[in-house]
Amino acid sequence: MSEEIKKGLLGIVVDETTVSHVVPELSALTYRGYKVQDLCDKCEFEEVAYLVLHGELPSKKQLNKFIREERSNRKLSKTIIKNIQQMPKNAHPMDVVRTCVSLMSLEDKDTKDNSQKSNMQKALRIFAQTPTAVAAYFRTRKGKKIISPSKKLSFSENFFKMMFNKIPDKEIVRAFDISLILYAEHSFNVSTFTARTITSSLSDLHGAITGAIASLKGPLHGGANEAVMHMMKEIGKPEKAKSWIENALAKKKVIMGFGHRVYRTGDSRVPTMKHYMFKVAKLLNKNKYPKIYEILEREMLSKKNIHPNVDFPCGPTYYMMGIDIDFYTPIFVMSRITGWSAHIMEQHASNKLIRPLSKYKGEQVREVMLLNQR
Numbered sequence: 001m002s003e004e005i006k007k008g009l010l011g012i013v014v015d016e017t018t019v020s021h022v023v024p025e026l027s028a029l030t031y032r033g034y035k036v037q038d039l040c041d042k043c044e045f046e047e048v049a050y051l052v053l054h055g056e057l058p059s060k061k062q063l064n065k066f067i068r069e070e071r072s073n074r075k076l077s078k079t080i081i082k083n084i085q086q087m088p089k090n091a092h093p094m095d096v097v098r099t100c101v102s103l104m105s106l107e108d109k110d111t112k113d114n115s116q117k118s119n120m121q122k123a124l125r126i127f128a129q130t131p132t133a134v135a136a137y138f139r140t141r142k143g144k145k146i147i148s149p150s151k152k153l154s155f156s157e158n159f160f161k162m163m164f165n166k167i168p169d170k171e172i173v174r175a176f177d178i179s180l181i182l183y184a185e186h187s188f189n190v191s192t193f194t195a196r197t198i199t200s201s202l203s204d205l206h207g208a209i210t211g212a213i214a215s216l217k218g219p220l221h222g223g224a225n226e227a228v229m230h231m232m233k234e235i236g237k238p239e240k241a242k243s244w245i246e247n248a249l250a251k252k253k254v255i256m257g258f259g260h261r262v263y264r265t266g267d268s269r270v271p272t273m274k275h276y277m278f279k280v281a282k283l284l285n286k287n288k289y290p291k292i293y294e295i296l297e298r299e300m301l302s303k304k305n306i307h308p309n310v311d312f313p314c315g316p317t318y319y320m321m322g323i324d325i326d327f328y329t330p331i332f333v334m335s336r337i338t339g340w341s342a343h344i345m346e347q348h349a350s351n352k353l354i355r356p357l358s359k360y361k362g363e364q365v366r367e368v369m370l371l372n373q374r
């Protein structure tokens with residue numbers, strides 16, 4: 001058997017999927033065959049969430065039912081709320097969200113049931129409850145009273161209401177909705193592959209999503225949207241951006257929010273998110289970070305020919321919306337639950353245990369010496 005190593009599974013095709021498709025040469029991403037740009041132009045986030053989970057865009061009737069079910073499942077149990085209130089105030093919100101999904105598994109009557117029907121219902125419950133957990137920790141950490149979810153508001157409006165007790169301008173809500181659409185799904189990325197790997201042992205959906213959240217947290221994956229904002233804050237002002245990046249590149253630093261394993265000529269989600277980032281900046285009259293954005297983008301392209309990825313515009317967009325930096329990746333979770341769940345169901349429908357091989361380079365077989373001989 002060949003022992004050629006493909007570190008990071010670079011270029012390896014491990015399975016088939018119908019959920020999404022990245023066409024690197026076209027810089028295109030499709031969900032169930034629809035270009036994400038078109039979905040952003042024509043759909044609300046809830047429609048896209050339905051599409052990712054169910055495989056087709058919903059009819060009006062299907063959408064209404066989906067929205068009704070999502071809204072009626074938003075509330076967290078008293079136990080989970082109590083747990084959130086007792087969590088350390090300096091915890092990373094990603095760890096809080098991961099723990100909350102794990103706690104949800106203890107309460108869900110169908111945790112062990114891996115049937116398609118049950119998985120779809122569990123996915124919906126996790127999808128509906130996760131924003132409530134994120135917002136509950138956001139407010140608890142600030143010593144503020146938790147705001148219960150509303151059944152009258154859209155997914156994004158309700159999230160703003162639970163976070164800030166007010167809903168911003170509809171253009172801001174739309175920009176947030178767009179970020180959720182763009183974050184919903186992205187083929188066999190690290191967290192999705194983690195979810196599929198966990199599923200492949202016939203483990204359950206809550207466990208696979210819990211593992212996926214841990215995987216998304218890292219700065220080479222979802223954690224990049226937070227790292228981007230820390231970097232922009234460190235740069236501080238547009239006049240410093242050029243020298244900052246020259247210095248960073250001279251030191252061979254990895255610049256957060258740039259590069260991608262699959263896209264080589266640019267992440268297809270970036271132009272859409274960049275457009276909305278500038279829109280938010282204009283509405284709120286905050287131009288500093290868009291200016292830094294432009295300089296970093298220009299310098300990275302001219303010096304390294306490396307394009308930004310979607311986390312690059314998302315970071316400053318959320319910052320301008322007044323969201324604490326360590327909540328950006330949990331927002332990514334709120335949306336990606338749809339993509340993970342679709343992949344988990346796909347894995348269950350055609351499962352094969354994921355179990356790669358490794359090339360051994362440790363000690364050869366040797367004799368165990370008794371303790372008094374070592």
Ligand code: CMC
Pocket residue numbers: 008189219220221222223224253254255256257258259260261262304306309310311
């Ligand atoms: N800054 C500086 N150099 C870079 C960067 C970057 N952000 N990305 C890639 N390169 C260089 C890298 O140093 C390497 O150069 P060389 O061939 O001279 O060693 C070359 O480009 C190829 O990069 P790689 O690291 O081998 O590529 P990869 O496919 O293993 O890594 C990546 C992809 C996303 C991990 C990497 O580009 C990176 O670390 N980017 C920064 C973190 C980031 O923004 N992550 C978000 C990813 S996309 C959305 C998401 O998942 O949330």
